[in-house]
Amino acid sequence: MRAKLTLFFLVLGLFIMPVQNAFAAPYAAVTNNKVTFSFPETATFSAKLSADANITSVTLEYGNEQQTCGEVIAKAYPQFTPAKNSDVEWTWDMRQSGSLPPGASLWWRWRYTDEAGKEYLSETQTATWLDGTHKWQTLTSGFLRLHWYEGDKPFAQDLLNAGLQGLSRNEQQAGLVADAPIDVYVYASYEDLRDSILFEPAWTGGSAYAEHNIVIVGLSQNDSEYDRNVVIHELTHVLIGHFTFSCLNDMPSWLEEGLAVYSEGKLDSNSQDQFDQAIKNNDLLSVRSLNSGFSEEFSKATLSYSQSFSLVEFLIETYGQDKMTQLLGALRDGGEIEAVLLNIYGFDIDGLEDAWRESIGAAPRSVSAQPTSQPTPTHVPTIVPVSGGSLIVTPTPYAIPTSTINGGQSTRTGPPIWMTLSLLGFCCVLGLIIGVFVIGMIVRTQNAKARKNDQT
Numbered sequence: 242m243r244a245k246l247t248l249f250f251l252v253l254g255l256f257i258m259p260v261q262n263a264f265a266a267p268y269a270a271v272t273n274n275k276v277t278f279s280f281p282e283t284a285t286f287s288a289k290l291s292a293d294a295n296i297t298s299v300t301l302e303y304g305n306e307q308q309t310c311g312e313v314i315a316k317a318y319p320q321f322t323p324a325k326n327s328d329v330e331w332t333w334d335m336r337q338s339g340s341l342p343p344g345a346s347l348w349w350r351w352r353y354t355d356e357a358g359k360e361y362l363s364e365t366q367t368a369t370w371l372d373g374t375h376k377w378q379t380l381t382s383g384f385l386r387l388h389w390y391e392g393d394k395p396f397a398q399d400l401l402n403a404g405l406q407g408l409s410r411n412e413q414q415a416g417l418v419a420d421a422p423i424d425v426y427v428y429a430s431y432e433d434l435r436d437s438i439l440f441e442p443a444w445t446g447g448s449a450y451a452e453h454n455i456v457i458v459g460l461s462q463n464d465s466e467y468d469r470n471v472v473i474h475e476l477t478h479v480l481i482g483h484f485t486f487s488c489l490n491d492m493p494s495w496l497e498e499g500l501a502v503y504s505e506g507k508l509d510s511n512s513q514d515q516f517d518q519a520i521k522n523n524d525l526l527s528v529r530s531l532n533s534g535f536s537e538e539f540s541k542a543t544l545s546y547s548q549s550f551s552l553v554e555f556l557i558e559t560y561g562q563d564k565m566t567q568l569l570g571a572l573r574d575g576g577e578i579e580a581v582l583l584n585i586y587g588f589d590i591d592g593l594e595d596a597w598r599e600s601i602g603a604a605p606r607s608v609s610a611q612p613t614s615q616p617t618p619t620h621v622p623t624i625v626p627v628s629g630g631s632l633i634v635t636p637t638p639y640a641i642p643t644s645t646i647n648g649g650q651s652t653r654t655g656p657p658i659w660m661t662l663s664l665l666g667f668c669c670v671l672g673l674i675i676g677v678f679v680i681g682m683i684v685r686t687q688n689a690k691a692r693k694n695d696q697t
Contacts, residue, residue, distance in 0.1 A: 269361035271351055280372040281340055281438055284347065287330040288363070290356040295323045301331050303349035305341055305370070307452040310488035323356075331505065340439035341455055342450040344388070344424045345370040372437060377426075383539040384408075384419040385476075391429035398464070400427060400472055406475030408480070410504050414557055416566035417480040417500075425456045425472060434459035449475040451482020470505040480570070489575035495531035495545075496568075496578075499553030504544055515540070516547040523604045528594040532578065557599045560586060 250429050270291035277285045301317040315463055319331035329351070335341065347370055371377070375390035380401050385408065387401045404425060411417040428434040434457060435441055441448065447458040456475040461467050480499055502508070508516065526541070526548055535545040555563050563596040564585055571581040579589045588596060594606050 249424050269351065269363040270354070271363040274351070274363065274366060276347065276349065276366070276368050278370065278373065279435070279493045280370075280374075281343075284333040284335070284370065285330060286333070286349050287328070289326060289328050290321075290351060290361070291326050291351055292353065292361060293325070293359065293663055294355040294357045296321070296323055296327045296353050297323055298352065299329050299353040300363060301329075302352055303333070305453075306346040306348065306367075308483070308486055309452065310433055319558055325355075325512075335439055342448070342453055342455045343371050343426050343437050344455045345453050346411055347452075361603075365399070371644060375433075384422050385425065386422055387425045387427065389427040397427070400425075400469060403469035404472045404476055405475045407504055410473070411477055411480050411500075414503065414565070415500055415569065417477070417484050420483060421454055423454045423456065423476065423479055425458065425476070427472075428457065429457045430462065431459040435481050447471045447475045449478030449482070449616060451479045451486070454479060454483075473505050474501045477504040485573040487575060488572045490572055490577070492532075492572060493532045493578050494534055495528060495549040495552055496572075498535070498546055499549030499551075502550040503553045503557070508547055510551060512543060515544055516551065519544055519548075520601060520603045525598070525603055532590070543595070546621065551592070551601060552597055555600055556586070557651075559600070583600050648683075 269378060272289045272291075274288040275286075277287070279285070288294060288378055290299065299319055299321050301319060302314050303317065305314050315691060317331045317333075317363065319329045321327045321329045341347075342485055346367055348363045348367045350363050352360065354360045376528060377388050378394075378397070380387045380394070380500050381399050382390075382401055383402050387396045387397055389400070407538065408419055426437075431446055434447075435445060437457065438448075445459075446461070447456070449456050456472070456479060458468070458475060460470045478497065478501055481500060485492055507513075519669065524544075526545060529547060531545055535542050553565075556568075567585050568581060572578065573584065576584075582593060583589050586593070591606065598604070
């Protein structure tokens with residue numbers, strides 16, 4: 242019986258295969274198929290297309306390889322002259338669409354139709370979006386690939402070792418493991434880094450693009466320890482981004498940035514001094530204000546990083562790595578931070594802040610009747626260069642209601658009492674007038690009926 246079924250499916254396959262091929266697009270005769278970069282602004286796709294009859298429509302399908310919630314295919318419609326052989330060209334302007342990170346993988350293909358109705362589809366081509374001005378070199382170890390263009394091999398090996406150390410720490414501390422190759426592009430200066438990508442803040446020293454598995458960093462020129470920490474910091478963002486990737490939820494900023502700083506080790510002396518002073522002066526930021534972004538004011542931004550580090554340190558060293566991994570997994574699965582914290586740790590955001598403040602010897606959390614102002618968040622993930630400096634953009638605060646308590650009394654929100662009494666009196670008088678009018682109408686009607694009865 243099994244032999245008969247096998248023979249049946251083989252014969253069926255012989256009939257199906259020609260049918261499938263009949264509906265496939267004919268072979269596309271495409272030559273000079275290429276992409277030309279004007280980095281970091283444009284990518285120009287061009288080719289010469291051939292068909293059996295005059296070409297009547299041309300579509301460029303293109304995109305980049307990244308982690309997304311669904312397949313994304315962009316389409317462009319270049320101008321061309323109808324002919325059997327037609328030259329086509331179209332430019333992707335990153336200044337309009339937003340820039341891709343260096344090292345991103347582009348793909349494209351041409352789909353076109355001739356006047357006989359035949360559709361042609363070219364093979365998919367790929368290219369790496371990267372500048373051609375630097376002579377990039379590469380060192381690889383496991384899932385980590387480090388690319389650099391200035392400095393000797395021992396220098397690059399030192400940064401690669403730092404990255405490997407960061408991967409190891411993240412696995413031990415939060416259960417975060419690399420599941421695909423990660424590319425780290427090291428620029429010789431902050432200026433070179435900023436020239437490689439559009440629309441980055443002027444103070445950016447490094448960025449992570451988890452959806453692309455790419456990290457870019459600029460070197461400080463004078464602090465190799467800081468440079469190593471930047472590599473670790475941004476690698477952590479990629480690991481978090483992959484582990485918690487979800488179309489349902491976003492990571493709280495304090496948790497993601499706290500893990501990134503925690504993976505570096507202890508706070509640097511300047512950050513620790515600022516953090517200690519904030520505890521002493523009772524200037525700590527509320528945890529709720531760190532949920533969705535950090536201030537663009539330099540001093541508040543650095544305190545936000547330090548405070549986030551301390552929060553993550555408290556959670557991991559008090560409750561263990563397993564609970565941190567559970568927390569990240571629950572957020573990935575669409576859980577809200579309040580409910581997830583309550584389920585795993587037994588407290589919500591305010592409860593976390595209370596327990597954390599007690600652990601570091603800070604003053605108790607204050608409950609204010611006034612809204613808490615939260616500045617416009619920065620792009621996450623980023624890291625401030627070691628040289629620091631004032632930030633360019635002035636934040637625009639917006640209010641988040643935190644409480645309706647005011648000295649133990651509920652706040653009056655209705656109209657004054659005199660206005661209420663006046664309105665009540667007016668309504669009474671109006672009701673009395675209407676009542677008299679109605680009674681008068683009833684009496685008049687009855688009198689009219691009585692006179693009519695008397696006449697009859």
